[in-house]
Ligand SMILES: Cc1cc2nc3c(=O)[nH]c(=O)nc-3n(C[C@H](O)[C@H](O)[C@H](O)COP(=O)(O)OP(=O)(O)OC[C@H]3O[C@@H](n4cnc5c(N)ncnc54)[C@H](O)[C@@H]3O)c2cc1C
């Protein structure tokens with residue numbers, strides 16, 4: 379018996395979240411004494427790297443039908459592989475693609491599904507994991523069924539672990555058993571250099587910045603840090619920034635290693651989307667701003683003074 | 698055209714989350730319940746489509762009768778009728794199976810849901826319903842229209858957005874920005890009182906929860922403050938102590 383992991387890629391390169399999912403699956407496979415199988419379309423570059431994160435076997439699928447991401451097709455590739463190799467656990471990273479695929483896999487295999495997992499199971503009588511609930515305002519401890527289970531793991535929740543493994547690669551041809559009725563018309567890539575949902579560092583600004591014209595220093599800071607940019611809801615509502623940057627309860631949820639919040643008050647709905655970031659730096663003129671209670675580091679000060687100083691300090695530290 | 702909207706009911710976004718009974722139960726006392734914000738978007742979109750394409754909008758909710766006033770709100774917004782599957786849902790698969798069982802008895806051209814419920818954040822019910830019914834589903838859609846038997850929509854994908862067409866019958870779940878939520882007017886509220894709200898018994902599915910207990914986030918340690926002329930020190934801590942870049 380085995381654990382199956384879906385290896386997601388973008389522009390033919392595996393994503394970091396894929397390596398996290400494999401590291402997780404390999405550790406779970408070791409705990410349960412199972413084999414760790416990884417599956418993906420055949421096109422992807424650098425398949426060998428999957429064994430470095432713990433893949434015991436890599437099953438690739440050759441098919442024109444998999445060239446464009448369609449949730450039903452990818453799900454079919456996964457559930458057919460799971461059925462053929464008696465995989466009683468399927469692990470998928472909780473990206474947009476993962477969220478679309480995982481429920482289909484669970485429905486077709488008639489497995490249970492647990493989403494939003496942020497840690498490795500603890501072992502009591504049963505395996506128990508933590509999942510976020512109430513939009514990051516609380517956590518739930520969830521019992522995992524022993525088998526027949528699909529799990530989605532929140533990106534940036536699990537350490538990457540390099541292994542010595544030498545996973546074998548097996549290539550299959552894939553033909554979908556159904557007509558796919560979805561047609562992709564156009565893909566619009568987001569402008570930012572680093573996609574917000576995958577960024578390890580995020581520089582975010584709020585209404586304290588006063589106007590759209592003041593974002594050049596935010597972008598410069600983000601560039602120096604290799605960070606993505608984000609904003610509070612009023613900022614995107616006023617169209618100072620695109621909606622795709624809006625984080626919070628009604629926006630995107632992120633969990634970067636470092637979140638720098640500039641001129642953002644820290645309303646509960648904002649914190650719901652960013653509060654589980656691993657390190658939070660807050661810059662705000664108001665020392666009573668609620669965000670300081672959720673911050674690790676802070677500067678009580680004017681963004682227009684502090685941000686240029688940060689840029690200067692970074693340039694000095696890099697030269 | 699027949700549209701089915703799956704609607705969940707959740708605590709208001711400003712609710713302070715607390716638990717009782719050894720952290721096993723969510724404290725509902727004093728909590729204000731609302732239509733899940735993403736479902737509100739799905740519903741508003743369905744109503745817009747019904748005005749444009751002369752569609753009939755059915756709202757379905759799996760839950761107890763304490764939620765009837767909130768279902769009436771959906772009717773006041775403009776849905777034509779409502780179905781309540783009478784059960785306290787404990788897991789998303791149960792909810793999805795019940796909705797799929799109901800949908801099988803009718804023929805819906807379009808099934809809309811929210812991207813996720815803001816209480817349990819499972820983000821699965823809409824996808825599961827579609828999978829049980831063998832429909833194609835577009836997750837996280839920010840634009841949606843119907844054109845000549847096709848659902849045309851834009852969905853968020855990793856690193857961008859995708860425009861796609863799906864042959865109907867189809868299914869989609871709402872992401873923020875899909876539409877401005879509709880606000881019920883006086884006439885809508887009056888009409889809602891007499892619109893049909895059918896209560897049906899759950900049909901087949903097993904309804905077991907898997908939550909053992911809850912935890913609140915641990916309080917953060919006191920923030921470490923730096924003066925405005927210590928910016929370089931902060932950068933040094935982030936870079937050299939924390940190794941964040
Ligand atoms: C249902 C609902 C959902 C919501 N969802 C979200 C969401 O998803 N995301 C979200 O962000 N919000 C959301 N909100 C809005 C949220 O409640 C707050 O209104 C919003 O987050 C405030 O944005 P802000 O911090 O940018 O602006 P403000 O609250 O106006 O704060 C601006 C801050 O900037 C500081 N400041 C001013 N000048 C400077 C300066 N020169 N230098 C440094 N600091 C300065 C001020 O002291 C203040 O703290 C939601 C609200 C509701 C009701």
Ligand SMILES: Nc1ncnc2c1ncn2[C@@H]1O[C@H](COP(=O)(O)O)[C@@H](O)[C@H]1O
Pocket residue numbers: 702703704705706733735736757758759760786789792809810811812813814815817818819820821822823
């Ligand atoms: N109890 C319910 N009754 C009807 N629809 C629901 C229910 N729970 C969830 N849904 C639908 O599924 C979407 C995603 O919810 P969830 O999977 O719970 O995050 C919601 O936005 C609703 O459209």
